[in-house]
Amino acid sequence: MEPVVSVRGLRKRYGQFEAVAGIDLEIARGEIFAFLGPNGAGKTTTVEILEGFRARTAGEVSVLGVDPAHGDAAWRNRVGAVLQESNAEPGLTVRESLQLYSGYYLEPRDIDETIALVGLQEKADTTGTKLSGGQRRRLDVALALIGDPELIFLDEPTTGFDPSARRTAWHVIDGLRELGKTVFLTTHYMDEAEQLADRIAVIAGGRIVAEGTPGTLGGRNSMAATIRFTLPEGTGADDLPPELRALLAGEDGRVTLTTDTPLVHLHALTGWAIGRGLDLPDLDVRQPTLEEVYLELTEEHA
Numbered sequence: 001m002e003p004v005v006s007v008r009g010l011r012k013r014y015g016q017f018e019a020v021a022g023i024d025l026e027i028a029r030g031e032i033f034a035f036l037g038p039n040g041a042g043k044t045t046t047v048e049i050l051e052g053f054r055a056r057t058a059g060e061v062s063v064l065g066v067d068p069a070h071g072d073a074a075w076r077n078r079v080g081a082v083l084q085e086s087n088a089e090p091g092l093t094v095r096e097s098l099q100l101y102s103g104y105y106l107e108p109r110d111i112d113e114t115i116a117l118v119g120l121q122e123k124a125d126t127t128g129t130k131l132s133g134g135q136r137r138r139l140d141v142a143l144a145l146i147g148d149p150e151l152i153f154l155d156e157p158t159t160g161f162d163p164s165a166r167r168t169a170w171h172v173i174d175g176l177r178e179l180g181k182t183v184f185l186t187t188h189y190m191d192e193a194e195q196l197a198d199r200i201a202v203i204a205g206g207r208i209v210a211e212g213t214p215g216t217l218g219g220r221n222s223m224a225a226t227i228r229f230t231l232p233e234g235t236g237a238d239d240l241p242p243e244l245r246a247l248l249a250g251e252d253g254r255v256t257l258t259t260d261t262p263l264v265h266l267h268a269l270t271g272w273a274i275g276r277g278l279d280l281p282d283l284d285v286r287q288p289t290l291e292e293v294y295l296e297l298t299e300e301h302a
């Protein structure tokens with residue numbers, strides 16, 4: 001099947017400065033794709049080129065089979081966007097805004113269904129000015145969905161949300177997957193990318209520095225794991241078996257071991273503890289978090 005987004009050798013220069021320095025991307029239908037990167041990495045520039053709002057310097061771009069530089073009204077109908085800046089009409093109620101926007105599209109979604117999708121039923125007759133920041137953002141999402149687009153760009157959709165509103169928004173975005181939509185998500189929240197994305201690309205300095213699933217990005221799945229625990233009273237690190245002592249990476253009240261084979265070393269540790277009748281109540285084992293991997297990737301390429 002033809003990809004929904006296909007980018008080859010994309011470049012964007014502002015004067016002498018190259019903000020996007022040759023990137024390749026491919027996004028399949030139905031995917032939730034997250035685009036991560038530090039401030040100034042080139043995310044908005046790339047997204048605006050894909051949306052047809054910005055001209056590129058070089059490269060090939062196809063969005064829903066069309067070059068966005070030449071996208072017509074029919075193409076625009078198939079693409080929805082939630083921009084960083086709210087685009088709702090402040091004087092209109094939620095329902096009136098959606099009625100207005102639905103008039104711009106050939107085959108709009110049902111208005112009440114769209115209101116329900118973003119969880120604004122109780123605010124349907126409230127004007128934009130009386131909505132909270134998080135509710136306005138939900139209205140933005142509803143406005144992006146009203147045209148029933150195939151591809152939706154979400155630019156930092158949950159910035160400023162409280163934790164519970166973020167969960168609701170994630171639920172809405174996840175629901176788009178079930179509707180068969182393709183989502184291009186830009187975010188600075190690693191937990192958001194981890195929760196939602198099928199695939200992540202990290203851009204730094206105008207280049208894609210890593211691409212993968214949340215679990216495999218930057219070789220995350222093969223990175224060393226850490227095993228941490230507090231030694232029981234009367235026991236010192238010197239009492240640990242030599243194979244574990246060799247993994248000692250730190251001891252500040254809690255012992256930290258780093259290992260490429262956590263299963264083997266966990267077995268050695270629990271065998272040692274059980275053999276001595278010791279308990280290790282705060283034992284934990286973990287792989288690097290997505291945030292740790294991301295920071296490493298972007299620091300390297302800063």
Ligand code: ATP
Binds near residue numbers: 019038042044045
């Ligand atoms: P953020 O996370 O802060 O939104 P971003 O990854 O979206 O950042 P862009 O907005 O794409 O970054 O900007 C990439 C680089 O291009 C930045 O260094 C920015 O200063 C520069 N830039 C963006 N727009 C223009 C412009 N119109 N003219 C000149 N330089 C620009």
